[in-house]
Amino acid sequence: MASFVLEILRLVPSTSSLLSLYASLSTSLMLLRNAYHEFIPQKLESFVSTKIKNYFSRNKNQPSYDTFIIDNSWEGLSRNKLLDIARFYLSSRIGPKNKIIRIGKFRGEKSFTAGLVKGERIVDVFEGVEVSWFFGDREMENGGGEFFEISFEDKYRQKVYYEYLNHVINTHKAMTEEEKILKLYSRTGRHWESIDFEHAATFDSLAMDYELKKAIMDDLDRFLGRRDYYRRIGKAWKRGYLLYGPPGTGKSSLIAAMANYLHYDIYDLELASIRSDSDLRQAMLNVDRKSIIVIEDLDCNSKVHDRSNSDDSNSDDSNAYASNFTLSSLLNCVDGLWSSCAEERIVVFTTNHRQVLDPALLRPGRMDMHIHMSYCTSQGFRILASNYLDIKDHHLFEEIDGLIQNMDVTPASIAEELMKSDDADTALEGVLNFLKLKKKDKDKIEEEKEADLC
């Protein structure tokens, strides 16, 4: 027995040999760790450790999550529309769990609007799948700024990608179409900003001849119903109108009537605010579908004046009118290659003096329809009387008709007279006196001219 114990003791390593084994083992481990950090890139290292963590967390029945990011860091000119869609969609998903929310009440809206605050999270449930949204803001680098993060269990990746995101887009579409309040956009800096557009003008209230009015409405109807036609003939689905005529003949009113008729938003593009060709392209590309882009008072923009009457015609670059943008760039956005990047929209140019515009803008095919906004006619006057006084006939109509036909008076000035009284007799007397005064002035000028000739 004693010899057996002695044998066992001999086999057990001594304390010193155990210590030296421990020392060599820990040295090897340290060397291994240093080599791992030195030769394995950090990205690969974190990938491996995430995978290991995921593996163990799965084994502990803890789900792993995937994340989609919606931001504006994409290369290119146009804004990521999913940002706006997400913001709008989430405003309808804000619930009691959100401790801090933004609230506001805006023109045209019956109740409050709620919005997410940056740094807040919101959980949406889609067909039993929990989707967590985070609204954040990065430094403004690479057009970054605001962003959304959508996180969900990785096993629902396909569902979120193919079904949930479409659900978000479709819900946004249905919400905006259902309670669509038209918007009037203008540019501040490099961005479009909007306010609610509540102009009451309609084709019914427009004082212009019936035939012209009908021709415009028919043209718009044809445009709306011709999506496939435009595809077939290989043209972008858009339409251009040039409205020309003296101030106060209703050019802006016609644009408002068109927007109300089509239910399109208006984008008011001031050429004076455009800084370069790329700025112009960016402005045009960031216009949504179902919109009217309005470029008013073209004659006030030196860049679009008739080149044949301009000193610039002798310059090296005959297209460059000023330091900001070129006419060719404008034309390109209207009906060139750039115009085909956006569809279902209408471009309206207005001018008080068509004759000073560059012929390139006026050549056939450039603008689909040239609409002359004329001085007030008898038909126009009847419409104004019906709008302002709610009357279809009056004993003064004939005398007023006789004067209006031979004079250059704008619908705006007749409208101003009609607004002076709610009483039809008084208001029409006012119109008559105004016209008689105008006629007197006109006769005097003609007499003076004749005298000069003699």
Ligand SMILES: Nc1ncnc2c1ncn2[C@@H]1O[C@H](COP(=O)(O)OP(=O)(O)OP(=O)(O)O)[C@@H](O)[C@H]1O
């Ligand atoms: N054809 C019209 N039908 C009905 N109202 C009109 C018409 N023309 C002018 N008015 C009235 O006159 C006001 C001014 O008209 P509007 O601004 O549409 O004219 P405009 O041609 O766009 O003028 P400008 O060239 O100065 O911008 C309108 O608010 C409207 O009340």
